[in-house]
Amino acid sequence: MESLYELIGGWATQGYLPAIFEHTFMIRGMLAAILIGPLLGGIGTVVVTKKLSFFTQTIGNGALSGVAIGLLFGEPVEGTYAGLYGFCLIVALLMTFVKNRSRLSNDTVIGVVLAQVLGFGIFMLVVVTNNFNIHQVEGILFGSLITLTDNDLIALGLASMIVGVIFCLIFNKIMLVGFNPILAKARGLRPVFLEYTFVVLMTIVVVASLKLIGALLVLVLIVVPAAGAQNIVSNLRQFVWVSIVFSTISTSVGLLLSAIFPIPSGAVIVLVSSLIFYGTLVLRPLFGKSGVQQGQA
Amino acid sequence: MQTLKAEKKSISSNNDQELVNLLEIEDLSVHLGGNQILKNINMVVKKGHIHAVIGPNGAGKTTLMRSIMGGMPHQGIIRFLFRSNSKIGYVPQLLEFDHSVPITVCDFVSIMLQDKPIFLSGSGSIRKKIVETLAITESEHLIDRLIGGLSGGEFRRVLLAQALEPLPEILLLDEPASNIDEYGAMLFEQMLNRLREEHGLTILMVGHDIKMILRMADRVTSINRRVMFDGTPDELQGPGKVDELFNGSMAISTENMEG
Structure with a gap:
């Protein structure tokens, strides 16, 4: 890792990159932003199409408890990965299970779990913060560039490779399952297996983006680029690509700005993605879209 | 009649x-x-x-269908x-998705006919196959329309077309007359x-x-x-x-x- 930082830092010294890249934390942050951006944009297209926004938020809320549980079991403050992945995966899989097995609507299941996970998280934090510093947790909630470590970057690299490959393999299938699970079954797919696989992918992406964007803001980065993209695209292929471009611009430009102004990276990244979104709203008529969607079928 | x-x-x-x-x-x-x-x-x-x-x-009609x-x-x-389960053609009542997402008829049929992710494949490669499929129900002219913008009758014909590719042994129709006007029906x-x-x-x-x-x-x-x-x-x-x-x-x- 060190030689990579030296190489990129060298470009900054020579004036090829802004001077801010002489700092290792900035290089780390930018690498993280470029790795996580496309994942958020890609996953976001499916989340928006399948109306899973608040499902994602629930996973994010689970991060509070995840960190607390990780700390309880003796994981270091800067990387409570077992606690985070463990707890968030359990929450996500359990929610999917309950949704499939009960007659409750998706919305109700999410509402119930969202509240419970948040309450449990706060409870756990109070229990655990007796013996550690609350500011570390703020980093989890709002994103904190400074706390990003080499290990985080390696974990992020691994996550983006795994998620990227699986996402490409199941994209068509998971879309079809979302449209109609029985139709997916009729076309020889395994809807339940695919649904769980996608839930695992979502969880990995959410947890991987915690340090850069923060648990409370990650939902925005999954939903807003895709929402912006759908304002100006005219088919599914464009939808995925434009969403990926929007989210990657948001994470990288947002990060750069957060280094210049002393605001948490997550907040600036969200602001940039929001600006893009409002831009697409303004530009919408240029892409032949009327203000009102005529929707039926 | x-x-x-x-x-x-x-x-x-x-x-x-x-x-x-x-x-x-x-x-x-x-x-x-x-x-x-x-x-x-x-x-x-x-x-x-x-x-x-x-x-x-x-x-329990839908439950029966799902069973x-x-x-x-x-x-x-x-x-x-x-012989095989794959020879069931299914025509769903509706597709569940956020209707502001632009999904064309072409997109919808492609995701069923190919494994390669739709965002990594050129538009031309599978288009011929999709036109042939839609032609079974005389709906090939709808290929570039958005799913959310189709009339009830057009939508039903697109759904029927996909169920007939490949030709099934049995065709299952879920609420074929819903959201469709008299003429379309x-x-x-x-x-x-x-x-x-x-x-x-x-x-x-x-x-x-x-x-x-x-x-x-x-x-x-x-x-x-x-x-x-x-x-x-x-x-x-x-x-x-x-x-x-x-x-x-x-x-x-x-x-x-x-x-």
Whole structure:
């Protein structure tokens, strides 16, 4: 890792990159932003199409408890990965299970779990913060560039490779399952297996983006680029690509700005993605879209 | 409507006894979340028949459909008397997605016909195949339209086209008459009758539109958690018969039934 930082830092010294890249934390942050951006944009297209926004938020809320549980079991403050992945995966899989097995609507299941996970998280934090510093947790909630470590970057690299490959393999299938699970079954797919696989992918992406964007803001980065993209695209292929471009611009430009102004990276990244979104709203008529969607079928 | 009726009668004039069974359901029961959704359902679908399953909302029609497709844990036996499960064509009632997401007819059919992610494949490669598929239901001109912008009848034809590629042994239609106007429904019926004649399709349709079912079906099974009636549409024609089956939850006057 060190030689990579030296190489990129060298470009900054020579004036090829802004001077801010002489700092290792900035290089780390930018690498993280470029790795996580496309994942958020890609996953976001499916989340928006399948109306899973608040499902994602629930996973994010689970991060509070995840960190607390990780700390309880003796994981270091800067990387409570077992606690985070463990707890968030359990929450996500359990929610999917309950949704499939009960007659409750998706919305109700999410509402119930969202509240419970948040309450449990706060409870756990109070229990655990007796013996550690609350500011570390703020980093989890709002994103904190400074706390990003080499290990985080390696974990992020691994996550983006795994998620990227699986996402490409199941994209068509998971879309079809979302449209109609029985139709997916009729076309020889395994809807339940695919649904769980996608839930695992979502969880990995959410947890991987915690340090850069923060648990409370990650939902925005999954939903807003895709929402912006759908304002100006005219088919599914464009939808995925434009969403990926929007989210990657948001994470990288947002990060750069957060280094210049002393605001948490997550907040600036969200602001940039929001600006893009409002831009697409303004530009919408240029892409032949009327203000009102005529929707039926 | 008169011509349709005549057409139907000519197709279904074969003696039922000579037809082989294509699908047999024995003692099918489904429990979900402590509720019994279906109880001891027994029915047989004959090869070449249009078989209708009717019942009021909440009668378990969709659960029956899901059980037949293998997407629902159940007790009892569902037996297909042909080789592979892949030969079932399914025409859903609706597609569940955020309708502001721009999904074209081409996108929708592509995700079913290819494994390669749609965002990594060129638009030209599979387009010919999609046009051929849509042409089965005379809907190839809809290829670049958004799914969310189709009329009820156009939407139904696109859904039917995908179910016929590859050509199935049995076609399952979920609420074929929902969200569709009278003219669209008539076109759709004509198309089904034509396809059935050309390909010898067996069709199982589930719905609560009595009019369409009485016109088209060779056999009707009425369910409300259990089987309430099983016979020919003619046997359903008596006054008050339909009301009785639907427990008054769906009153349909005889004038309406004549269409």
